Amino acid sequence: MSEFYHIVPWFNSDEWQRVYIGITSDADSSKEEALKLLLVWKARCPSLPSGIESTLSLLQVHVQDSKNSHDVANDQLMRLAYSSAVMRFVNHMLDTETAKGTSLYQAAKTLGVPDWIVDLRHDTAHSNILPPLTLLREACSISLKWLQTNYWDNHKQYIQDYVCGQNNVNIPDAYKIQALINFCISLGICTNSKVKIKNLSEIPNLTMRESIINDAKDLLGEHLDLSNLKTVSIASLINILNTHGKKLLKFKDASEIVNEALLGDDGLFLSRELLYFFSATDFKFKNRLYPGYVQCFELLLTFLHTNDLLLNFILALIKLTYSPETSRFKARLASMWLSEILRALKISHNVAQKTKKMAFDKIPKRKDLIQLYEHWYPGSHIKNVLVLDLLKPVPEELQDLKFIQPILSQYNTHLSFFVANLLDLLVPKLNFFAAKRICLIARLIASPDKFPFPPSSTIYTADDVQGEYIDICEQYGRRVVTVVPKIREPPAKFVNFIWNEASDEHDWSTCPIGKVPWQPNDVGVQANIK
Known part of the structure; x- marks a missing residue:
């Protein structure tokens, strides 16, 4: 089976959905049916994920209690069973936080588990008297609801079937792509010159740190050791991503899924909030994006460039600039991003031209190429602009006049932002006077009232x-x-x-x-x- 798929204990997505419906139902009969299927899963796979294991323990006690609700003789046995299930829930679900050295109470606060449930766990483990049955029942109910919200609901939209031998099957890779994009943007923010975070343990925001850790586990788990966050550097995560990231994109229509994740309504790339967080006034009064804001996406855009996804992304941005369905804000931001990306591609082209006849004993590092560029082009200030993969050539389509001619012919009031950068990539270069005329027309279309x-x-x-x-x-x-x-x-x-x-x-x-x-x-x- 492909390395992109995991062996799971459920037979198909329908069986998983039946368990989900049973767990979320208020009817005891539905919960009992869900429990039977969970026991089948346990037989198929003795080591279940922590969320399923905790659900099984709590649900087993709840179903047994509902059958013997009037049997007073079993009161002590039920208290023992509930106490054990609650203890396993706390240990399993808070383990990721406590492994970092935080206390159970701090872990519970971070993950949204009531602290009195942690108290019940302590009473069960250390006290001579077990907690009251009514309190244990309430803890079981709350724990099951917590699992529904934080485990089952999170996985519900990604559970789909994979049939061996079918090449055109709709694989649930949207989740992987979204995780990949979030991972790249988060690492890009960490490398921002104003933030300067060196390793995972230095990330002050717990939510962001947990998000990076979870994405790293999902995407690069087999290549990472996250037992000690102080030893996991941001640079090492970027190196591993660049080395193994291409494997995450081996599926049909990867480019379309990437563009939708980046440019959709929930995408961060054209997010007003993120832009204004970094540079509200720069966007309003200048025709260039703030370098600190651009730097947050440099890792992501470089990854797209390296893996041949940048051309389709550029075309998707261009489409947004003239689409009547695009808001004025998004169209302008997209056009300014196009200017930055095309300018960065010109830098990559210049490096390729300079290094074409140079012999290297080994592939030069990025920082070495940047130093060479500043030597070749004094005063270029390359460190303050977007820099993509310097060893990757510019997409040939963007250097072909016939390919970009429909873009120039399209009536686009935002073309003036990036038309000069687009023409600058052409090989051979366009006649200076012809290029000047095209830029002039674009300016007139953009602001005839001026x-x-x-x-x-x-x-x-x-x-x-x-x-x-x-x-x-x-x-x-x-x-x-x-x-x-x-x-x-x-x-x-x-x-x-x-x-x-x-x-x-x-x-x-x-x-x-x-x-x-x-x-x-x-x-x-x-x-x-x-």
Whole structure:
């Protein structure tokens, strides 16, 4: 069987759901049916997960008690049985926290277990008198509800069937992908220059620390030893992820699941809350994202780049920028992220070009390549910008004019944020004047209201805009200098400044971007665009 699947004690997902329904039901008969199936699971797999083991112990006593509720002679036996089940519940479910050196009471507080249940556990283990039966019954009921919320409900949405030999089966990898994304973002936050967390034990937020530990167990469990958090460094987790992460993506439609997890309604990548936590004012008043905010996603984006998922992610971001269903906030944030990612790809391209003819005894480390880049391009300040996989080439599609032409042709009011970076990746490079025209058109589409021109003037192509002037104004209490194109009057052949209907004689497919067929062609520009 594939290493991505686990042998489980239930026969199929329907059997698991029957147990879940029985546990959550108020009817004793349903609970008894669930207990019978749990005992079958115990026979199939003597070492059950802690959540199932604790549920079995508590449910077994509860069902037995409901059958002998009027038998006073069994009172002492039931107290012993309840005490044992509650003790096993506390020991099993709080074990992950107490293993870190915390007390049972602190562990119970962290996980949401009432502290009086811990008191019952102490009385059972150390006192000569067992707790009252009524109190033990209440503890059993609360413990079962806690297990339902913290174990059974968490796993319910991920329980699906896998049939051997079927390649197109819908495998529940969404959970793995979400865990992978959360893991990358959490590690990225830990490596932030302002946080500087070196190992897991230094993470101050208990919830975040527990989340990283759980994700590490799910994704990299067989490659990790988490017995001592002080010895588990963030750098080692990143190295293990980069080494074994590709195995987590060996399934159909991995790219679509990644994009949905990142860009969906619940995704963190375009989250307003996370952005404002790092840089609210920067997003509002600048055309660049705050470096500390970008750094939190550098590990994730590098992972996508290394594993050939970045191209589809870029295309998904571009689609968001012009989709009418995307909010203005998300469209702008997506376009600014595109600018950062495409700029980072240009850095990777420059490194690839420089190192193509260089011979290395061994693969150079990332920090060594960054030092080389700063030597090759003095003043580049590469340490303050997004840097992806420097040994990975840029996706060939983004270097092909035919591939990006539909992106340029799409009416997109946010294209001006990233069009220059997109054109900068083309190989061979686009003619300077043609690139300038495209960027100018994008700026005009993005903010037509900002260009003062007479009511009779109409803009048809980039040739209708001639020259530039400097516009100085006061904005948000600061002096802002803006370069604004000047608008020229349309040529005489346009009657009443309205488009003339084109004839069928024109070959629009050969027309350079930013031109119409009847306008004079710049020979040099046309040769580079074709």
